[in-house]
Amino acid sequence: MTGIAMNNFRRMDLNLLLTLDALLTEHNVTRAAQRLNLSQPSVSVQLAKLRDIFNDPLLLPGPRGMLPTAKADELRQPLREAIELLERAVSPDSEFNPAISSKTWNVSASDYGESAILLPTLSAFRAVAPHARLAIFETQPAGVAKKMEQGDIDVLFHTGDGVPAGLRRRKLFDESYVLVSRKGHPRLAKRPTLAEFTALEHVMVSPEGGGFYGITDKMLEETGLKRKVVLSVQHFLFALSALASTDLVAMLPARLVKENSTLQIFEPPIEIPGFEMAMLWHERCHRDVAHRWLRDFFAARCLES
DNA sequence: ATCTGAATGAGTCGAATGAC
DNA sequence: GTCATTCGACTCATTCAGAT
16 A cells, blocks of 8 residues: 555545545635534644644645645545545435436626527526526636636636636637627628728727727738727627617627627628637536536537527 | 443534744 | 634543443
């Protein structure tokens, strides 16, 4: 036996391993205790036992909370996999039944993800999982990987770019850009020429805020042209409202506007590369039957629409 | 086989202490 | 002030040996 000696291994029980898993996830004794529904001193005592068994401090006080030792880092992934294996082995249900499940799913999406993925699938979701609940969170790329690791976010809808490392990924669909304006726009009755296109005043969506240069500007620049972006907004829905109430135009993802009868939609006069929309999740959920059902549901629905 | 009581282990709470 | 650690006092469940 490698790692810990047999006599130490015999001192180990499943609860100690669950405590170790919670500690390695939280890096905080108090939060690990909350996660386990135990008192903080109780988890502290268990940590002391684990330190004795592994002959390693496992977690050390650092400048910002407890930091795992190399040994603890080494243990984290195999321990998580072993616990998932055990959970599945002892789980009374090997199948997930959405019709009776009252599970709450935490989904992270941009407002584009809400409109293009969640809204079109919501009715079907309610029909097949009437007791389940969905909590939608606005995507904050900086902390989303950590939240997924902690189990606070189940799935993330995200473009292929800037994906947090270490997450599982499944492509949902390819998205393309279309030119959009309000119906009755005085300067846009048909698909514009390139010159007409660059003469229009544009609104663009900059999720980070304050951006006036996007993929459309990059493609125009390659042909020596420029467009006039006069409004930069952070949310797609605000861009749609701006289009409805002004003579601005916008290059927007096609799925966002395809059901919108108040807008007119044209193929852009210049080829603009689209993007890939994907679903991301943490390794810890990968084999979970309920999670697998959710992923299959969204993937199938996105394929249909 | 069943009951009883002691021993043991694991948990709680409250409090004190020390590090940051 | 926050958080981890440690301690003492206590409860509760389980185990085990001895008595019936």
